[in-house]
Amino acid sequence: MNIVLIGIQGSGKGTVVENISSQFEFDYISTGLLLREEIASGSRLGMQVKEIINKGNLVDNQLVLDLIFKRLRNNKKANVIFDGFPRNVSQAKDLEKLCELDLVVYLNLKKEDAFKRILNRLNCPKCGLTTSVDKAKSGICPSCGAKLERRADDNEDAINKRFEKFYSETYPLIDYYKKQNLVVEVDANLKPNEVADLVMRAINEHNYQK
Numbered sequence: 001m002n003i004v005l006i007g008i009q010g011s012g013k014g015t016v017v018e019n020i021s022s023q024f025e026f027d028y029i030s031t032g033l034l035l036r037e038e039i040a041s042g043s044r045l046g047m048q049v050k051e052i053i054n055k056g057n058l059v060d061n062q063l064v065l066d067l068i069f070k071r072l073r074n075n076k077k078a079n080v081i082f083d084g085f086p087r088n089v090s091q092a093k094d095l096e097k098l099c100e101l102d103l104v105v106y107l108n109l110k111k112e113d114a115f116k117r118i119l120n121r122l123n124c125p126k127c128g129l130t131t132s133v134d135k136a137k138s139g140i141c142p143s144c145g146a147k148l149e150r151r152a153d154d155n156e157d158a159i160n161k162r163f164e165k166f167y168s169e170t171y172p173l174i175d176y177y178k179k180q181n182l183v184v185e186v187d188a189n190l191k192p193n194e195v196a197d198l199v200m201r202a203i204n205e206h207n208y209q210k
């Protein structure tokens with residue numbers, strides 16, 4: 001079963017993936033993660049990717065597709081969740097050539113709510129933990145004790161730019177997939193466990209119908 005997860009930054013895609021991973025076995029394919037893994041592997045492709053990113057350029061579409069294709073070919077799990085890909089309709093058409101989709105989950109969150117969440121978010125530079133200003137009032141990582149930071153690109157200008165990009169490029173994907181009857185929309189403003197339950201229900205119902 002192949003699932004695409006779509007949502008504005010801050011809509012909790014990562015949390016959903018974490019929460020459903022105890023109930024559902026899948027290969028998680030995130031573009032950002034794939035690129036980082038390829039670089040870490042030290043492969044020729046990875047070195048290419050590193051050079052492109054270090055120069056501040058975007059990795060081109062074909063390269064991302066190659067990585068996804070390679071990953072799908074090596075995947076042993078029956079289920080795949082895509083996060084951050086496809087990013088636009090053109091990429092969706094590319095993905096169709098690689099695999100058939102079964103479900104598209106759209107985590108719907110109002111821009112204002114996403115904004116609040118992102119600005120409330122803190123990251124641990126040492127262990128990678130993500131928490132919030134509300135939860136970690138001391139500003140210290142509860143897991144390793146390092147000083148928590150806001151990500152450099154979590155400022156209002158950068159967030160607005162990413163939102164604009166989402167609404168102009170990614171949002172049309174939802175209509176595109178609605179026409180294929182693939183979309184389940186989930187209210188991302190609910191509590192994390194409620195959101196995860198709704199996503200799990202959509203997955204189960206889909207399996208049931210098949």
Ligand SMILES: [Zn+2]
Pocket residue numbers: 124125126127128129141142143144145146
């Ligand atoms: Zn930490």
